Amino acid sequence: MKRNTFFGFVTPSLIVMVGLMVLPLLASLVLGLHRITIRNLRAPAWIGLQNYEDVLSDPRFWDSLEFTLIFIAVTVPIRMLLGLAFALLLDQIVKWRGFFIAGSLMPFVLTPVVGTLIFRDLFDIGGPLSYVLNELFNFRMIWNTVNVRVLIIIHSLWVSTPFAMIVFFAGLQTLPKERLEAARVDGASWLKQLRHIAIPHLYSLFVFVALISTMDSYRVLDSVLVLTRQNPQIDARTVMYYSFLTAVEFRRWGKANAMSIITVVGIFIVLIPFLIMTYRDQLQED
Amino acid sequence: MEHTKSQTARIIIYIILALFMIYSIFPFGWTILNSIKLPKDATGSIPKIPGQFEATGQNYSSLWLNVSEADAAQVGFVLLILLVLLALLGLFAGRLPWPNSYTYTGIVLSVVGIVLVLPSMVDTAEFYDYLINSVIVTIGTLAVSLSIGALAGYGLARYRYLISVIILVLALAFRALPSISFVLPFFYLGQISGLYDTHILLIFCLVATNQPFTIWMLRSFFMEIPREIEEAAMMDGAGRLRAFLLVIVPIVWPGIITTGLFTLLLAYNDFLLARILMQTNWTLPVGIAQFTGGEDPGHVTLAAAASVSVTLPIICVIIFFQKYLIRGLASGAVKG
Incomplete structure (x- = not known):
């Protein structure tokens, strides 16, 4: 393909991406240096790094960052372990595989706001789970910070375990047949096969799922909005949700932009090794 | 990987997967139940299962339409028949003498058409x-x-x-x-x-x-x-x-x-x-x-x-x- 033809094909997409992602990000950088309220929308006041100081000295920002990191640290490993466990179980059976996979996708395809609402009703008054918890464990579901945080975590696992399961299950189907056969002839147990053949083979998928699920955990917003009922008393804010609140509820657009730039820088720092890895992979493919 | 030969293990695996299935689907099933309850049946401290409450279509009609309940029932009935017909068409797509994707595209377009036309016929x-x-x-x-x-x-x-x-x-x-x-x-x-x-x-x-x-x-x-x-x-x-x-x-x-x-x-x-x-x-x-x-x-x-x-x-x-x-x-x- 000639260079000009290539640009012919790629340009529409590039225009959209540059125009609607790169430029907004640069705009965000500029807006973050201004004080913007609903009154001075057309003539924002330049205040330099004041917004960044505001963000970094805001205890609620640090609280939200702390919860976000706890959330990632808890959900990512559990999700991967559960996903792998269910993938291995699914790999053991033949009948009804399609049915199990299709059913497990239910929480994954639900609109996040809807899925969380559904999930919340189970624990609400009149919900079956709050009833069971009360009857069997004498535990009354109260919507306080700790309980809501736990619910946000459980909900996240409910939604995204199927994704990990399906990716790992697909990976298990590509294991080298000859090596498994050889191992079986040598009398290696199932556990040994798992440890010495399957897990090394799936390694790149583990990295892939860990990366995706870290990113997904980072951007969780809808479930926080629904499960906290937008109640300011419940401190289960993630960074995303706090940026959203700062912009939409408090209408501090300058500060929200500064927060978003800090987020972007943080994500890029984490991401750089993966980007370099991908870059090398792609160069080698040619 | 190798399948287990033990019958018991297989049964346990099926049970675990079936529980996983319930865990994935049950919440939505519960919501379907709630959607046909009256508010007083959904908010009592004891959850009500089918048989303990009277089913109603009132939530759907007041969500979607600004018409009386009897009219809403008629509209709902006609729509249901149309959708069932389209679904049947989809199920038998393989038997039709043209590629499946044409049938599916046709179904999607008809649904979109119905959605867009409906407000001009009833008060939504x-x-x-x-x-x-x-x-x-x-x-x-x-x-x-x-x-x-x-x-x-x-x-x-x-x-x-x-x-x-x-x-x-x-x-x-x-x-x-x-x-x-x-x-x-x-x-x-x-x-x-x-x-x-x-x-x-x-x-x-x-x-x-x-x-x-x-x-x-x-x-x-x-x-x-x-x-x-x-x-x-x-x-x-x-x-x-x-x-x-x-x-x-x-x-x-x-x-x-x-x-x-x-x-x-x-x-x-x-x-x-x-x-x-x-x-x-x-x-x-x-x-x-x-x-x-x-x-x-x-x-x-x-x-x-x-x-x-x-x-x-x-x-x-x-x-x-x-x-x-x-x-x-x-x-x-x-x-x-």
Whole structure:
């Protein structure tokens, strides 16, 4: 393909991406240096790094960052372990595989706001789970910070375990047949096969799922909005949700932009090794 | 890997998987029950199972229509028959003398047609407007995103030089960023330019945030096609674009459907962008979020009816296109 033809094909997409992602990000950088309220929308006041100081000295920002990191640290490993466990179980059976996979996708395809609402009703008054918890464990579901945080975590696992399961299950189907056969002839147990053949083979998928699920955990917003009922008393804010609140509820657009730039820088720092890895992979493919 | 030979182990595996299934599906089943309860049956301290309450269609009719209950029942009945007919058509698509995809496209178009025509025949409620906005935004996003994404994905699959790699890696980096980083300036620019609260702004923002994923995924499908195929077409005198449209696109069509499914889910399910960029033209997820705050007991059953209504279209789409979705998830092409 000639260079000009290539640009012919790629340009529409590039225009959209540059125009609607790169430029907004640069705009965000500029807006973050201004004080913007609903009154001075057309003539924002330049205040330099004041917004960044505001963000970094805001205890609620640090609280939200702390919860976000706890959330990632808890959900990512559990999700991967559960996903792998269910993938291995699914790999053991033949009948009804399609049915199990299709059913497990239910929480994954639900609109996040809807899925969380559904999930919340189970624990609400009149919900079956709050009833069971009360009857069997004498535990009354109260919507306080700790309980809501736990619910946000459980909900996240409910939604995204199927994704990990399906990716790992697909990976298990590509294991080298000859090596498994050889191992079986040598009398290696199932556990040994798992440890010495399957897990090394799936390694790149583990990295892939860990990366995706870290990113997904980072951007969780809808479930926080629904499960906290937008109640300011419940401190289960993630960074995303706090940026959203700062912009939409408090209408501090300058500060929200500064927060978003800090987020972007943080994500890029984490991401750089993966980007370099991908870059090398792609160069080698040619 | 090797299957276990023990019968007991197999039974245990099936039981665990069945429990997993219940855990995945039960919450939605419960919501269906709630959606046909009266508020007083849904908010008592003891949950009521079928047989303990009287079923009602009141939540659905007050959610969707501004007409009397008897009229609403008639409208609902006619719609149900139409949808069942379309579903039957879909089930027997394989027996019809033309490709399945034509039938499916026809079904989708008829459903969209019904949705758009209905308000001119009966008095619909506000929630219906959210549905129309959702349909417009989802279809707009699908059309724009897939067409420019397919062009770019093909270009990136065929032109293998440094510039392609750089574009791909940068796209991946942007995929990792949360959409709130792009949408905040857009709220601002939208306000200034007057595009705020229009479908077009939301569609293009959704297209942009989806584009990195779309080009990665489509590129991987284009790379599976040997170059010889379009080279043969071009030898016959077709230009690159003609060869692409007439020869390559039909071959890669399943891949485009797979990518389209993910785009559809993302556009239809999006809450954040629509919430920030729309003032009055709400989409369904934003409309439903109004039931999320507060403690009004009437909201529980209404929210349940809304949840079921919003989810049914997705379930229909997934039932028809399930294998594409699973293939897409499994391909690992979901790089971000």
